[in-house]
Amino acid sequence: MSFSVGIIGLPNVGKSTLFKALTKKQVDIADYPFTTINPNIGVxxxxxxxxxxxxxxxxPEKITPTVIKFVDIAGLVKGAHQGEGLGNQFLSYIRPCDAIVEIIRVFKAQRPGEEINPEKDIEIIETELLMKDQEIGDNVLTSKPKIYLFNTQSSEEFPKMNLKDEADMxxxxxxxxxxxxxxxxxxxxILACYNILGLITxxxxxxxxxxxxxTLKKGSNIIKAAEKVHSDFAEKFIKAEVIPWQKLIETDSWLKARETGKIKTAGKEYLVQDGDVIEFKI
Ligand SMILES: Nc1nc2c(ncn2[C@@H]2O[C@H](COP(=O)(O)OP(=O)(O)O)[C@@H](O)[C@H]2O)c(=O)[nH]1
Ligand SMILES: [Mg+2]
Structure with missing residues (x-):
């Protein structure tokens, strides 16, 4: 199971362009079975x-990175909560997402007459999400962690990005x-998404x-980590050996680290820290 981030925004702001850039990038990155689960979901x-x-x-023989899912969510227009555009379908795609990247257009549109107005665009989307939340009597959509990504004409500092260049590159x-x-x-x-999701590695x-x-939620104990790796590790957990990744690198080997007392024993109350290298003992 992986966490998922929904890419939302008004039509023609660069959602699919970002999605394409993210998914294309995979080929070079790692020997990971990259999947486009369906045309709109990429790992x-x-x-x-x-x-x-x-x-x-x-x-090792194998290196396995951790992943998050991105979902290219089409169909947000003014009135979506009343069924305009892809309307409710669009909103039902957002619901299961753990976080949102909202793209705001600050590049000149190809069609004349489409002014650049980030504040207005943000408000339209906020209103649609809010109306839907009110309709179902819950704050599922507006309370999701969110990154505002400004799709700019030229390259600038994050969270301003030139998505067209990213996709071309x-x-x-x-x-x-x-x-x-x-x-x-x-x-x-990707890392900003990981952070707003409250995740550690x-x-x-x-x-x-x-x-x-x-991937683990910040503040989880080691049993939660064990569950991710193998249900047996969680059920039969006795203890674990833990070393922060920097210490392992400095020491240059697991054995040397153990000999020099750098590896600590952790009981089931131990709160996993970002960057821990863990060996479970059952
Ligand atoms: N000039 C410019 N055009 C862009 C940029 N990002 C996307 N576009 C163009 O805007 C149009 C809509 O992009 P698309 O990603 O399909 O938008 P979506 O409807 O939000 O999925 C396409 O013609 C893109 O080439 C950008 O950063 N600069
Ligand atoms: Mg699109």
């Missing part, structure tokens, strides 16, 4: 240098992108066979 690798560094030490090789001097902000966006190295990153 995206969460970039993590720590995993690469751990893998360098462990030399995603077609090129890493060398070509370097030559053009383009700095992608997609990783920054822990790692397992399963006896040197596989280095793997796992």
């Amino acid at each position: 995206v690798v969460v970039p993590d240098e720590r995993l690469e560094k751990i893998a360098k030490i462990v030399q 995603s077609e090129l090789s890493e060398e070509e992108i370097k030559e053009l001097g383009f700095k992608s902000q997609l990783d920054q966006l 822990f790692f397992t190295i399963t006896g040197g066979k596989e280095a793997r990153a796992w």
